[in-house]
Amino acid sequence: MGTSLVVGSFLFGMGMQLGGGCGSGTLFTVGAGNIRMVVTLVFFIVGTVIGSMHLPWWLDQPGFDPVPLVNTLGLSGAIIAQLVGLGLVAWWVNRIERKAHGSIERNELLWKSQGHGVLRTLVSGRWPFTWAILILAAGNALTLAVSGAPWSITFAFNVWGAKALEAVGVNMAQFEFWTWDYPAIALKDSVLTHIPSVMNFGLLLGAMLAAGLANKFNEASRNRPEGRQFMAAVVGGLMLGYGARLGFGCNIGALFSGIASASLHAWIWFACAFAGSLIGIRLRPFFRLPN
Numbered sequence: 001m002g003t004s005l006v007v008g009s010f011l012f013g014m015g016m017q018l019g020g021g022c023g024s025g026t027l028f029t030v031g032a033g034n035i036r037m038v039v040t041l042v043f044f045i046v047g048t049v050i051g052s053m054h055l056p057w058w059l060d061q062p063g064f065d066p067v068p069l070v071n072t073l074g075l076s077g078a079i080i081a082q083l084v085g086l087g088l089v090a091w092w093v094n095r096i097e098r099k100a101h102g103s104i105e106r107n108e109l110l111w112k113s114q115g116h117g118v119l120r121t122l123v124s125g126r127w128p129f130t131w132a133i134l135i136l137a138a139g140n141a142l143t144l145a146v147s148g149a150p151w152s153i154t155f156a157f158n159v160w161g162a163k164a165l166e167a168v169g170v171n172m173a174q175f176e177f178w179t180w181d182y183p184a185i186a187l188k189d190s191v192l193t194h195i196p197s198v199m200n201f202g203l204l205l206g207a208m209l210a211a212g213l214a215n216k217f218n219e220a221s222r223n224r225p226e227g228r229q230f231m232a233a234v235v236g237g238l239m240l241g242y243g244a245r246l247g248f249g250c251n252i253g254a255l256f257s258g259i260a261s262a263s264l265h266a267w268i269w270f271a272c273a274f275a276g277s278l279i280g281i282r283l284r285p286f287f288r289l290p291n
Contacts, residue, residue, distance in 0.1 A: 001265050002063015004055065008246025009254065009269040011239045013276025016251075017284055019044070019236025023153035023250030026240070027200055031207025032216055036225040039233040040240070041157075047241020048154060049161035052177040058246055067264040078262040085267065086259075124214045140260055147195045150257030154244035156196035159186045232287035236280075247273075 016022050019040040021029055026044060029037040069078035097104050110129045121127060143151045162172045166187070172178040178187055191197040210216075225233050244250050247269055249258065255273070258266025284291050 001066060001268060002059075003061035004058035004063065004246045005248065005265060005268055006272050007058070008051075008243045008248070009272035010243070010276035012243030012247055012250065013273035013278075014280040014283070015047075015236045015239030015241075015243055015276075016273075017236070017277055017280025018232045018287060018289070019240050020233065022252070023157075023240070023244065024203060024252050027153070027203045028207035031204040032211035033208075036229065036233050039225055039230060040237040043234050043237025044154075044241040044244075045157045045161040045164075047238040047243075048158040048245050049165065049241070050238075051242040051245025052158050052162070052183070053175045054242075055245055056176040069262040069264060082259060082262060125210065126214075136256070140257060143199070149195075150253070150261055151199070152196050152249060152253035152257060153200060154241070154250045154253060155186070156191075156194065156200045157241060158183070158245065159191065159194060159197060162187050163191070228287045229289060232284075232289055243276075 012022075016025075019026065020034075020037055021040070023044075026037055026041050030041050069081060072078075073081055094104055107129075109126065112128055116124075140151045143149075162178060162183075166172055172187060173184075177183055186194050240250070244254075248254055248265065249269075251273075254269045255266050258269060281291055
């Protein structure tokens with residue numbers, strides 16, 4: 001935790017607003033046929049590779065060792081502290097919404113579908129948020145049980161980009177990051193044995209299936225970037241990739257799985273990415289993106 005985390009998560013927050021999504025958001029919108037997000041994904045991958053080349057330098061800047069909250073507060077204390085933190089975030093967001101709109105919108109979609117039966121909703125959407133919340137939580141727990149590590153997204157992009165460079169003759173071993181044990185093994189092995197890569201493929205396929213069942217492909221494919229919107233996808237993708245590598249993940253690996261793992265790193269990532277996102281929102285009009 002240090003300079004790399006702060007800079008990386010801040011850049012990632014800006015990149016989300018310009019690129020149009022986070023790591024998982026980029027994948028599922030690409031799977032649903034969004035052409036603009038294909039541009040974001042390509043430059044997301046480029047950004048992660050550049051970030052891997054620079055990461056050793058960033059890690060030499062001021063910082064300190066990881067702080068697992070379970071080690072400092074105990075298991076019960078870590079759970080309570082994080083529930084309090086999440087409760088404060090919910091209170092803050094509700095306060096902002098009341099100040100802006102006078103009340104809090106109560107969306108029935110949180111608990112039930114929009115007039116469809118359970119089976120039709122399951123197949124073609126739109127799912128109630130509670131379904132998604134429970135599936136994400138259970139899925140991350142299963143990922144940890146099966147793979148030995150929580151869910152992550154963006155390191156797979158790193159591997160894909162590095163493998164592409166090696167395929168055209170670039171020796172990635174000249175960069176320190178790719179001599180470290182885990183990156184070196186991932187680069188050597190097939191992507192079909194690399195768990196984050198396989199899960200990303202599954203996410204893409206799942207999004208394709210869901211978009212097809214909901215008849216959303218035509219709607220997504222009409223979103224073709226031109227001019228400044230294309231540039232936003234390029235710049236946003238580079239920020240997303242570079243920031244993800246420096247900040248050790250995205251909304252999934254750094255935030256969602258980080259909080260699930262009771263790491264203080266996740267809360268610092270959240271604060272810095274939120275700040276970067278605020279700046280990104282103010283940059284969106286320049287790129288002719290709606291707010």
